[in-house]
Amino acid sequence: MLHTTGGYWDAVAWIVAFIVIAVVVYIIRGLGRRDFRKDSAEPFFSGVELPTEKTHVKASNIYWGFTDSLKGYYSIMKKMHDGIINNYIAWFIAISVLLFFVVFLPEVIP
Amino acid sequence: MIWNIPFITVIVLIAVGLYAVLFKRNLIKIAVGITIIESGVNLFLITLGYRKGGVAPIYTNLPPNVEIPKGMVLPVPQALTLTSIVIGVAVLALILSFTMKIYEHYKSLDSHIVRRLKE
Amino acid sequence: MNLIQQMPAILIGMPLIAAFLTPIIDRVNKKIRNGFVIVVLILEEIFMITLAWHVFTNGIAIYTMGASNPSIVPLQAAVPIRIVLEIDGMSAFMGLISATVCLAAGIYSISFIKEGNGKGKYYTLLLIMLVGMLGMEFTGDLFNLFVFLEILSITSCALIAYRNWYGDAVEGAFKYMVVSNIAALFVLFAIGLLYSRYDLLNIAAISKIMEYGSLEKIALVLLVSAFAMKCGAVPMHFWAPDSYTVAPAPITAILVSASQASLYALFRTCFSLYGNLMDYHSIGIVLILFGLLSMFIGVTMALPQKDIKRLMAYHAVSQTGYMLLGVGVGLYLLGSSNFNTYGVKAMEGGIFHIINHAMYKGLLFLTAGAIFYRLKTRNLNEMGGLAHTMKFTSIFFIIGALAIAGIPPFNGFASKLLIYEACYKVNPILSIIAMLVSILTLASFVKVFHSAFMGPKLHDVEEAPKSLLIGMGILTFVIILFGLFPGWVVNNIVHPAVTALANRIDYINAVMGG
Numbered sequence: 037m038l039h040t041t042g043g044y045w046d047a048v049a050w051i052v053a054f055i056v057i058a059v060v061v062y063i064i065r066g067l068g069r070r071d072f073r074k075d076s077a078e079p080f081f082s083g084v085e086l087p088t089e090k091t092h093v094k095a096s097n098i099y100w101g102f103t104d105s106l107k108g109y110y111s112i113m114k115k116m117h118d119g120i121i122n123n124y125i126a127w128f129i130a131i132s133v134l135l136f137f138v139v140f141l142p143e144v145i146p
Numbered sequence: 147m148i149w150n151i152p153f154i155t156v157i158v159l160i161a162v163g164l165y166a167v168l169f170k171r172n173l174i175k176i177a178v179g180i181t182i183i184e185s186g187v188n189l190f191l192i193t194l195g196y197r198k199g200g201v202a203p204i205y206t207n208l209p210p211n212v213e214i215p216k217g218m219v220l221p222v223p224q225a226l227t228l229t230s231i232v233i234g235v236a237v238l239a240l241i242l243s244f245t246m247k248i249y250e251h252y253k254s255l256d257s258h259i260v261r262r263l264k265e
Numbered sequence: 266m267n268l269i270q271q272m273p274a275i276l277i278g279m280p281l282i283a284a285f286l287t288p289i290i291d292r293v294n295k296k297i298r299n300g301f302v303i304v305v306l307i308l309e310e311i312f313m314i315t316l317a318w319h320v321f322t323n324g325i326a327i328y329t330m331g332a333s334n335p336s337i338v339p340l341q342a343a344v345p346i347r348i349v350l351e352i353d354g355m356s357a358f359m360g361l362i363s364a365t366v367c368l369a370a371g372i373y374s375i376s377f378i379k380e381g382n383g384k385g386k387y388y389t390l391l392l393i394m395l396v397g398m399l400g401m402e403f404t405g406d407l408f409n410l411f412v413f414l415e416i417l418s419i420t421s422c423a424l425i426a427y428r429n430w431y432g433d434a435v436e437g438a439f440k441y442m443v444v445s446n447i448a449a450l451f452v453l454f455a456i457g458l459l460y461s462r463y464d465l466l467n468i469a470a471i472s473k474i475m476e477y478g479s480l481e482k483i484a485l486v487l488l489v490s491a492f493a494m495k496c497g498a499v500p501m502h503f504w505a506p507d508s509y510t511v512a513p514a515p516i517t518a519i520l521v522s523a524s525q526a527s528l529y530a531l532f533r534t535c536f537s538l539y540g541n542l543m544d545y546h547s548i549g550i551v552l553i554l555f556g557l558l559s560m561f562i563g564v565t566m567a568l569p570q571k572d573i574k575r576l577m578a579y580h581a582v583s584q585t586g587y588m589l590l591g592v593g594v595g596l597y598l599l600g601s602s603n604f605n606t607y608g609v610k611a612m613e614g615g616i617f618h619i620i621n622h623a624m625y626k627g628l629l630f631l632t633a634g635a636i637f638y639r640l641k642t643r644n645l646n647e648m649g650g651l652a653h654t655m656k657f658t659s660i661f662f663i664i665g666a667l668a669i670a671g672i673p674p675f676n677g678f679a680s681k682l683l684i685y686e687a688c689y690k691v692n693p694i695l696s697i698i699a700m701l702v703s704i705l706t707l708a709s710f711v712k713v714f715h716s717a718f719m720g721p722k723l724h725d726v727e728e729a730p731k732s733l734l735i736g737m738g739i740l741t742f743v744i745i746l747f748g749l750f751p752g753w754v755v756n757n758i759v760h761p762a763v764t765a766l767a768n769r770i771d772y773i774n775a776v777m778g779g
Binding site for chain 1: 493748
Binding site for chain 2: 408412415419422423426429431432433435436437438439440442443446447450453454457460461464466506507510511566
């Protein structure tokens with residue numbers, strides 16, 4: 037059992053609860069209609085015939101909406117990750133200088 | 147004042163090296179810049195151990211009238227520098243061999259062209 | 266002679282000797298060479314567990330190089346002479362991670378590394394990488410730390426460029442080399458500054474007599490920024506995706522724990538070298554900011570990636586943020602009365618996350634390598650339907666993906682829960698950002714799972730070879746074990762590491778003797 041700040045976490049108890057709930061769900065599912073067959077109801081596809089060939093959504097099409105709505109953010113990020121080694125070092129030096137100010141400012145401004 | 151000259155040289159060397167790494171686009175010049183920074187740091191280490199008029203810290207071979215241990219230079223920074231130089235040689239050899247391989251694949255040594263890995 | 270007393274030197278020395286024996290055995294027989302490397306790695310793991318157990322029960326272990334009684338440091342006028350290895354709870358904890366990941370990666374490499382004409386040297390470099398990591402984690406000497414840091418970065422660069430018939434592999438290695446070498450030179454400069462002030466190189470000895478003046482401040486800035494860059498904190502993380510992407514998969518798994526060795530050095534600098542001497546409030550806030558930026562920018566950059574290993578590499582950056590956040594909160598609260606209540610919990614979460622991350626991110630990189638082994642591509646757009654044939658690989662991938670996204674009952678959930686609850690006490694916004702990042706992590710792994718494993722059968726591939734499966738299986742076993750018994754792990758492994766970091770005085774007294 038893992039004690040956290042606000043309570044505790046016990047993985048074994050969670051798994052037992054998960055199995056119990058799964059069994060209950062399975063029993064409730066068993067109480068449903070017995071005459072249901074897979075081909076008796078087709079999924080609704082905007083009123084169009086279901087496509088028969090097998091399709092696969094390519095990776096670059098997934099989350100298109102997310103990246104498109106955050107276009108401004110991603111264009112900045114792409115500019116940042118430009119792959120030029122000189123800029124990598126420039127960022128490092130810039131952060132060192134910033135840290136320098138963080139450490140020395142309390143001395144200058146009491 | 148005269149004793150500060152090595153420290154000023156250290157700062158100048160590191161600044162020149164950083165300038166090369168930051169603003170030079172040729173990969174070999176970046177490698178040279180790293181070597182210059184390394185020389186600066188090595189010079190810094192060796193300067194730390196120096197004592198004015200100090201002799202080599204070998205007890206069995208001391209000249210007469212040498213104060214022990216005030217009159218001897220510090221041996222530890224020299225050992226550090228030696229190690230650092232050896233590491234620097236390995237690093238330089240590896241970087242230059244990478245540069246050679248990069249030229250084989252990209253036909254260029256410009257850091258603005260050698261960036262297939264980005265975004 | 267007490268064997269456990271000699272263990273630190275054996276742990277560093279044995280793989281070093283084995284590394285240089287490997288090319289000779291390679292000339293004789295390739296199979297014997299593979300067996301030899303695996304035996305060395307298994308012995309290393311067993312010795313590491315023994316030493317870690319000893320440290321967790323009996324406290325800090327000291328090894329003085331070349332002394333007649335290695336447990337006692339010879340002091341001369343309060344100056345420890347000779348190189349001292351100091352293994353406290355944190356060092357032993359990090360050593361366990363390195364040894365386990367190297368074992369899994371070593372077994373994985375047997376079938377994975379088929380091309381190239383330097384396979385004997387590949388194992389040599391792999392073993393020296395292990396030496397570099399263990400050395401960084403065990404040493405109590407600043408200059409020794411620098412030497413092992415350089416050993417680690419040189420060997421990892423050589424291994425990143427192992428497949429030098431691809432142009433991008435050499436490019437990634439070059440970038441990592443430049444970046445890590447400049448960071449290492451900054452570290453050396455900082456060590457020189459500290460040496461000029463105290464004429465000492467031992468961490469404990471310097472820490473004992475340190476006064477927090479200007480020179481020490483400059484050294485602190487150089488050390489913190491250099492180690493933060495080496496562990497891949499945003500905005501100094503650019504090298505991480507580049508080099509993780511192109512390295513062979515087992516090497517990428519080791520690189521994750523190699524950058525965690527730098528994270529260890531960062532924590533060691535902050536807690537043991539400076540500790541409550543410095544302005545730990547502002548440095549704590551700096552670490553928290555690094556953590557937040559790393560988490561957020563890492564995960565948002567991971568979402569649109571098309572290269573499977575580059576996507577995972579950005580997640581490695583993002584997960585490092587959790588560790589920086591947890592330990593940063595601990596550092597921020599250091600010395601206050603809240604430290605003993607939720608400061609410790611935050612640090613436990615951060616440190617527990619280190620081992621969890623090394624296991625599941627190592628596993629995910631290994632599954633990506635298994636896909637690359639069969640398909641010869643890393644592009645997610647060209648994948649699809651792999652779960653039809655690569656059943657074990659997809660199960661391992663699901664376990665790794667659920668663990669990294671923090672889904673119960675896997676180990677990622679336990680450490681993230683500790684971080685969320687403790688950070689909530691400091692500032693609710695920290696926890697909210699951490700949870701948002703966790704959701705985005707799940708989203709991007711759903712993307713990978715869908716595009717690589719689901720869908721119609723596009724490729725006629727077989728399951729990955731046995732050695733790949735064994736390598737992945739070891740890490741999966743650890744993930745499930747840690748997921749089921751997080752309480753035991755936190756109490757017996759993580760808590761000693763946290764107390765070792767927090768109690769600077771114990772670290773000093775172990776060397777300087779009260």
